[in-house]
Amino acid sequence: MRAKTNRAVSDLVAFTLVFSVIISMIGLMTVGGVGALDDVREGTETNVAEATMLGYAETLADQRASDAPRRSTTIKLQGHGLERATSAISVTVDNGSGTPVDGKSLSTSAFVRSTDTGTELVYSNGALFRVEEGGFVVVRLPPIRCDANSAHLPLTAVRGSVNVSAENRVTLRSEVADRSLVYPVDASDASADSVEVDVRNTAYPEAWERVFEERLPNWTGSNGVYSCDTDRAVVHRTAIDITVVN
Incomplete structure (x- = not known):
């Protein structure tokens, strides 16, 4: 009788230990699973935000290149922030x-979605960067092109x-406020020997440096200053006023 009792106690203890291990494993898997789901959700939201900003960049590019003076774009911010930041680029x-023509800093500003x-x-000036x-x-x-x-x-x-x-969603109304020709100054002779671009005062100059050093052909330089030899050059600036409607 005592042997049966001891066996029953042993079986109960073993069952309790196994059950405790199972519960602990379930708990760990649950915590890990929740964390993984959070990572997936956050990654998805960031990807959606990137796609939204890419679409908005395409809208501004189309507005710059077309005759449409006004556009309205609705985007979902998902609790994110959107603000205009200081950014400027110099073109000589x-x-x-x-005597180099123009060389002053041209304010372009930037939109930053956090x-x-x-x-x-x-x-920033037609380009879109994802900064992590x-x-x-x-x-x-950016729509910058240069060759011989x-x-x-x-x-x-x-x-x-x-x-x-x-x-929720907000509507951004964009309106072309000004189109100006930076070079040639007299709008007639566009002849040139070279063009120099200084990106040291742009938003995220490191990203701009990579653009000129690795992604845009025919540019040489480093540390934020780049040049390209060419026979003629056209530089123009389009200013677009952005208003938050709601």
Whole structure:
């Protein structure tokens, strides 16, 4: 009888230990699973935010290149923040006269969307960068082109008091405020020997350095200053006013 009792106690203890181990494993799997789901959710939200900003960059590019003076774009911020940041670029054209033409800093500003994971999506002069803790990714290249025959630098300046954070959708109204020809100054002779671009005062100059050093052909230089030899150059700047409607 005592042997049966001892066996029953042993079986109960063994069952309790096994059950405790199973419960502990389930708990660990649950915690790990929740963390993994959170990572997936955050990654998905960031990817959606990137796609949204890429679409908005395409809208501004289309507006710059077309005759449409006004556009309205609705985007879902998902609780993220969107604000205009300071950014400027300098363009100098050497036309062989001995005196470089223009060289002043041209304000273009930038749009920065900050996510709740710390990722920032930066629209700057036609380019789009995804900036994270471990570095950055060039999502969209700027519409800058240069070769031995010609150089074309269309600059896009975003203006307006934009600083908004919302869970739902907001509408951004964009209106072309000004189109100006930076070079050639007299709109007739576009001849040039070289074009120099200084990106040291842009938003996220490190990203711009990668663009000129690795992604755009025919440019040489380093540390934020780059040049391209060419026979003619056209530089123009389009200023677009951005207003948050709701």
